[in-house]
Amino acid sequence: MSEIPTIEQYLKNIEERHFKAYKCSGCGMVLALPSGACYGCGSNKMDWTEVSGKGKLVAFTVIHVAPDEFAEEAPYYVAIIELEEGSRISARLSGFDPLKPEEVKLGTPLVLTYEKGKSGKTYLAFKAP
C-alpha cells in the first residue's frame, strides 16, 4: 500500500480483521498506535506495515463496571501487549477467565486475533498461542 496511513483506515483495518501498524519512513520504527510524529526520529512520514502478531502481556485490568455501550460484555479484560516489533498496544484478551485474574501471568506470550463483542463491535484481541 502506498497511500498515507490514516486513523480512519487504521480502525477500519481492525474492523475488517486485517490489522496494520504504522511504520516510520524515516527510521523504520513500528508504531502499533497511530501517531503524527515518530517517537524515534520525529518524522511525520508514515507507511503501513504488517506485524507478526506475536507479543507478550505487559499489564491488564478486568472491567466490571462498563459504560452502556459495553455493559453486555462485562466483565472483560483490557490489556497492554508489547508486540514482537517493540511497540505496545491496548486490546482485549481472549480465552482468559475474567473472574480469575490472579491466574494471568504478566510476560506471558500471546498472539493477535480478533473478537466480536456482544455489542457487535470487532475488537483486536490477544490469546494464548
Place this chain on the structure above:
Amino acid sequence: MPLKNTNIVSAAQTKFGALEGVSLREMFSEAVDKATVEAGIPKKDIQAAFIGTFIPEMLVHQGHTAPLLLDYAGMRGLPATRHEAACASGATALRAAIMAIESGMYDTVLVAGAEKMTSVSTNKATEALAAAADDEFESSIGLTFPGVFGIAAVAHMEKYGTTEEDMAYVAVKAHKNASTNPLAQFQKEITLEKALMPRYIAWPLKLFDCSPISDGAAAVVVTSNEKAKKYTDLPVKIVGSGQASASMNLCDRSELVSFPASVRASKAAYEMAGMSAKDLDFAIVHDCFTIAELIATEDLGIFKPGEAAKAVREGVTQIDGDFPVNPMGGLKAVGHPVGATGVKQVVVAYRELLGEAGPNQIPKHDTGIVHNFGGTGASCVVTIMRRGDA
C-alpha cells in the same frame, strides 16, 4: 529561582458531595463569595479570573463558562479564561495566575474551580470522565477510567508486591481524616474489611479504591507581595511551580508504575523552589484512586519507588505521622468535582500551613507540596507552598 512575588491571601471551598438543587453557578458563586467579600477582599479589587472546569459541556450543557460564572458571581467585565486539563484544570488555572502575577501584568487575581456532576446519570458522568482518557484507541475498546488505574495497580503489584490490602489502608485513612471534615462528601470512618469488599470496578480496584462523582467549587485570591499586605499579615507563598504533559494512552509509556508527568512536574517545581522532598512537611496528592496516592508519593520522591505501601502501613502518612498525606481526606473521601479539585487542594494546603485545619491540623506545617494530576496522567501540575513567615 524561587518565585518571588506570588501570595495566596484567602482560600475557601463549598461542601463537596451530591449537592441536590444547587447549580454550577450557585456553587461557584458561593466559593467566590467566601474567598472574597467574606474574607475582607472587595470584589472590585480583583483584576482577572482564571477558572478551572473540566467538561460542563457534557455535564450541564454549558460551554464558555468563565464569563458566565464570573457574571453570576458579581464580577462581570473582568478578563476571564477557562482552563482545562481534565482533573488538573484547577491547578492549570492557578499556574496561569502565577504567571500573571510574576510577570507583573496583574497584582490581584481570582483562581476558582467548579464542577457539577450529579445532574446527569452516573452512566453519563462516567462517559464524561472517560473523555479524559484516549477515546479513539482506549475508551473505544471499553477501557474505563478506573481501568487505567487498574492497569497501573497490576503493574505496581507485580513490580513491588503492593497488595489490595495496602491500597485499602489508603482508603481507610482517607475516610478517617474526612470524618472530622464537615466539608467532605463522606464523613464516616470505614474498616479495612469494608474497604476490601470485593465489589470490583476494574480489577483489582474495588468500590472503596475509587473517588466518587461529586459537585463542588473552590476559590483562592492570589496577589503580589505589595497587595498581599492589604489583606493579611500572613500570606501563604507559592515558591515553586512545575507542569508537564505525557502521552494519554498507556501504550506509549515505558513505565506503568510511575507517571512521567508527575515526575517531570515535581522536578521542575523542586528546582524552581530550590528544594527537595526532604524540605517538605506534608503533601496533598491526587488520590483519584488509592493506587494513585501510593504512586504519587513515589513520583514526588517522598518515598522510594515501591516503598509507599510500607509507609502507609506504618502510619507515616497519618495526620500524626512523620509525613502526612492528604490530611483532610483527599479526593477519595472529600469528593472529586473535577474542575474544583486542583483549587480545593490549594485551600487544604493553605489551611494546614496557617494552622487553621482544626481537628485535621498536622503538627509540622511550614512547607507543603500540592500534586494535581489530569486524567490518565497526561497533565500534571505541582505547586510548592510555604507559610509567609517560615
